[in-house]
Amino acid sequence: MKIRKTALPGVLVIEPQIYKDSRGLFFESYHQERYREAGxxxxxxxxxxxxxxxxxxxxxxxxxxxxxxxxxxVAAGEVFDVCVDIRQGSPTFGRWFSQILSAQNHWQMFVPAGFAHGFCVTSETAMFTYKCTNFYAPGDEYSIRWDDPTIGIDWPLDVPLLSGKDAEAPLLHEAKAQLPSWRSNDT
Structure with missing residues (x-):
């Protein structure tokens, strides 16, 4: 596997080694020891x-x-995947990174804690999978507006289909009281 660092510290793109033959293909989607050895x-x-x-x-x-x-x-289809550094005080606060993830490229992206995450579907349908480092806590979910002009994400669509919550999400500067803080030992 190949792990590529990005311009945002801690955000990684993982390209697994694909084994193809006349029957199809095989790859490891996760192997704890190999991932740890790779950082x-x-x-x-x-x-x-x-x-x-x-x-x-x-x-x-x-x-x-x-x-x-x-x-x-992505297990089926294709998405435009995005993460935004929302850690107050971080040198990369408000910066974003995107990557096309698809069932064709089999790539993964690691989004560290302290980053907001989102994606939009660019294929007819998509099956999106994610492994989480902490359990989902319903009372602790927050959102930042997908089209916040100060972040400036270059989404590949103009009029997305949104949940009511995502359509009403605050801009980054309006959410300051609900943002994590950056510590110098963070990645």
Missing amino acids: LRASFVQDNVSHSDKGVLRGLHYQLLHPQGKLVS
Whole structure:
């Protein structure tokens, strides 16, 4: 596997080694020891799957008191996956990174705790999977507006299908009281 660092500290893109033959293909989607040897030392406690249609945008989501790191991938279809550094005081606060994840490339992205995460479906449908470092806490879910102009994400669609919560999410500067803080020893 190949692990690529990004411009945002702690955000990683993982390209697994694919074994193909006349029957199809095989790859390891997760191997704790190999990931740890490569520098991804997160422990995962919960796996999630979402299925969405083309044009659906989910995000930008995060938990504050129960922060989650996420190892995300796509089992079917394709998504434009995004994370935003929302750690107040971070040198990369408000910056975003995106990666196309698909069932064709089999890539994964690791989104550390302290980052908001979202994706939009660019194929007819997509099956999105993610491993989380902390359990989902319903009372601790927050969102940042997907189209916040100060963040400036270059989404590949103009009019997404949104949940009511995501459509009403605050802008980054309006959510300051509900954002995590950055510590100098953070990645």
